[in-house]
Amino acid sequence: MAEPVLQLRDVSLSFKGIKALNALSFNVERGEICALIGPNGAGKSSLLNIINGVYRADSGSITFNGEQFVRIRPARAAHLGVGRTFQHNALFRHLSVLDNVLAGLIRHCRATIVEHAFGIGRDRREAREFNRRVDEIVAFLDLTKHRDKVVATLPYGVQKRVDLARALVGGPSLLLLDEPMAGMNQDEKQEMSGFILETNTRLRTSIVLIEHDMSVVMGLSHHVVVLDYGRKVGDGSPEQVRRNPDVIAAYLGTAH
Amino acid sequence: MSAIGTDAIEGFSATRDTARVTRDRLRVGSAVLLLAALVGIPLVANDYWLNAVLIPFLIMSLTALGLNLLMGYAGQASLGTGGFMSVGAYATYNLLLRLPELPLPVSLLLGGVISGLVGIVAGLPSLRIKGFYLVASTLATQFLLEWLFNQYGWFSNYSTSSSISAPRLAIFGHDLSSPTGRYFLTLATVVVVTVVATRLVRSQTGRTWMAIRDMDTAAAVIGVPVSAGKLKAFFVSSLVIGIAGALWAFAYLGTVDARSFNLDRSFQVMFAIIIGGMGSISGNYLGAAFMILLPILLDHVGGGLFGGAIDPGQLENLQKALFGALIVWFLIKEPRGLAALLSRAWTQLAARLGR
Numbered sequence: 001m002a003e004p005v006l007q008l009r010d011v012s013l014s015f016k017g018i019k020a021l022n023a024l025s026f027n028v029e030r031g032e033i034c035a036l037i038g039p040n041g042a043g044k045s046s047l048l049n050i051i052n053g054v055y056r057a058d059s060g061s062i063t064f065n066g067e068q069f070v071r072i073r074p075a076r077a078a079h080l081g082v083g084r085t086f087q088h089n090a091l092f093r094h095l096s097v098l099d100n101v102l103a104g105l106i107r108h109c110r111a112t113i114v115e116h117a118f119g120i121g122r123d124r125r126e127a128r129e130f131n132r133r134v135d136e137i138v139a140f141l142d143l144t145k146h147r148d149k150v151v152a153t154l155p156y157g158v159q160k161r162v163d164l165a166r167a168l169v170g171g172p173s174l175l176l177l178d179e180p181m182a183g184m185n186q187d188e189k190q191e192m193s194g195f196i197l198e199t200n201t202r203l204r205t206s207i208v209l210i211e212h213d214m215s216v217v218m219g220l221s222h223h224v225v226v227l228d229y230g231r232k233v234g235d236g237s238p239e240q241v242r243r244n245p246d247v248i249a250a251y252l253g254t255a256h
Numbered sequence: 257m258s259a260i261g262t263d264a265i266e267g268f269s270a271t272r273d274t275a276r277v278t279r280d281r282l283r284v285g286s287a288v289l290l291l292a293a294l295v296g297i298p299l300v301a302n303d304y305w306l307n308a309v310l311i312p313f314l315i316m317s318l319t320a321l322g323l324n325l326l327m328g329y330a331g332q333a334s335l336g337t338g339g340f341m342s343v344g345a346y347a348t349y350n351l352l353l354r355l356p357e358l359p360l361p362v363s364l365l366l367g368g369v370i371s372g373l374v375g376i377v378a379g380l381p382s383l384r385i386k387g388f389y390l391v392a393s394t395l396a397t398q399f400l401l402e403w404l405f406n407q408y409g410w411f412s413n414y415s416t417s418s419s420i421s422a423p424r425l426a427i428f429g430h431d432l433s434s435p436t437g438r439y440f441l442t443l444a445t446v447v448v449v450t451v452v453a454t455r456l457v458r459s460q461t462g463r464t465w466m467a468i469r470d471m472d473t474a475a476a477v478i479g480v481p482v483s484a485g486k487l488k489a490f491f492v493s494s495l496v497i498g499i500a501g502a503l504w505a506f507a508y509l510g511t512v513d514a515r516s517f518n519l520d521r522s523f524q525v526m527f528a529i530i531i532g533g534m535g536s537i538s539g540n541y542l543g544a545a546f547m548i549l550l551p552i553l554l555d556h557v558g559g560g561l562f563g564g565a566i567d568p569g570q571l572e573n574l575q576k577a578l579f580g581a582l583i584v585w586f587l588i589k590e591p592r593g594l595a596a597l598l599s600r601a602w603t604q605l606a607a608r609l610g611r
Contacts, residue, residue: 075481078479103463
């Protein structure tokens with residue numbers, strides 16, 4: 001069996017003495033959709049923040065694509081191929097959809113500021129190549145008709161898709177989605193689920209997502225990890241997790 | 257999606273495209289016309305117009321462009337503009353004085369580069385602090401530079417009151433000391449810098465700046481080099497402002513000391529970009545025209561209406577009050593300035609013509 005795209009070993013994190021994550025270990029297999037679930041404050045977002053270097057784990061290690069590290073910087077994680085969308089809207093609000101998605105390619109930019117200033121060297125070739133890649137991903141996510149609009153003017157559901165496009169355009173091997181469907185109505189959720197599934201099957205991107213809607217989670221993911229108070233209480237296929245008494249306890253609030 | 261639906265959407269975007277093309281043509285056309293007018297002006301304008309109106313207007317536009325790259329595009333507010341202008345002026349002066357074999361454009365550019373390097377140092381605090389605190393640190397830069405050029409005579413070749421005067425301005429033997437010559441030197445510099453800056457803000461470098469401005473935390477996570485981007489913005493901005501400072505000293509005033517580049521100058525440039533439009537290239541010219549032309553207009557109107565009945569000092573205070581009110585109005589009503597107003601007008605005009 002192929003090596004997992006992401007392995008976490010005994011990852012712990014605390015904020016001012018409060019344990020947010022407690023010796024957490026699990027794997028994300030290559031090509032799977034892995035859902036992180038758990039009540040509010042279980043440590044799900046903190047975990048994503050550790051994987052792409054926004055937070056630093058107190059202990060434990062993370063192995064991404066065979067490379068092990070204790071601490072990684074966000075820029076380095078992005079370079080290695082970790083894409084990320086945000087729970088709260090974090091688009092560049094004064095820019096068009098096109099410019100937002102193009103910004104997702106800045107880390108692939110080799111042309112220097114002098115080449116940009118005078119339109120020499122790699123500048124034109126890179127600009128053409130970047131525009132082509134953006135047009136592809138924009139079409140893939142059905143954003144073509146919004147391409148030149150300023151993102152702040154777009155509906156919330158469309159903005160979430162722009163966020164996904166910006167994360168995808170750089171061709172990440174692992175995509176972290178922090179509540180990609182928060183605040184959406186049923187139709188928008190269905191549409192977004194479709195795009196996530198297509199990303200997984202057609203672009204072969206491994207995905208870790210945080211989601212609260214259980215019907216979405218069960219329908220979409222291959223693998224579910226359940227967190228409660230920073231501990232892992234369940235890890236397996238959606239069916240296994242659904243039958244796990246600890247998970248039921250955590251979710252239904254039975255005595256711990 | 258049905259074929260009919262697709263057609264409808266393509267048809268829809270096609271009309272949008274035509275409207276945009278019409279608008280872009282209008283904009284490019286008017287820019288070309290404006291440039292032709294600026295080139296032709298010396299044929300009709302007298303020396304007063306060149307010296308007192310057009311040259312300062314062009315240099316103020318260039319300074320505003322420099323600050324706009326930093327503040328409007330990269331979102332790093334600065335009150336060090338006067339300081340960077342003085343670095344450019346004193347550096348170019350020393351290059352012209354000590355390395356007379358260098359051609360004038362090279363000295364101007366090198367003066368700008370020196371100002372850009374000072375800008376990088378002044379920009380280092382931006383890696384840790386932002387907003388109001390960053391403004392305070394650029395304020396320190398402003399005062400430090402003013403003090404430096406006053407205190408150490410070497411920079412002004414030990415002249416009295418630390419002032420510097422323009423050496424003979426010439427390119428390849430052509431004397432540029434006449435008002436027309438200085439005007440064309442300024443115009444050529446402004447055109448070249450504008451073309452380069454426009455390219456830059458539309459490139460990934462410009463996008464890096466705007467990403468940092470709009471959401472720096474998300475920018476870092478998607479792999480935008482935030483620290484390097486900020487320092488590059490400080491470098492390019494200070495470079496442009498430095499060139500503008502040298503022109504202000506030698507193509508406009510002729511003789512300057514560090515007080516020509518004091519905090520008032522920094523505020524004047526900041527007001528120009530707020531009124532003209534932050535994050536816009538054309539806004540710099542609109543804002544600069546406003547800052548330079550409005551006082552002259554008010555002078556004439558005031559003189560004509562009241563026939564000297566009002567004290568000129570009072571008139572100046574009136575101007576300041578008017579500027580203050582306008583800036584408050586713009587910040588509330590149209591934070592994107594005159595450029596946004598004009599852009600809306602273009603779009604409406606294009607829509608009418610496109611029909």
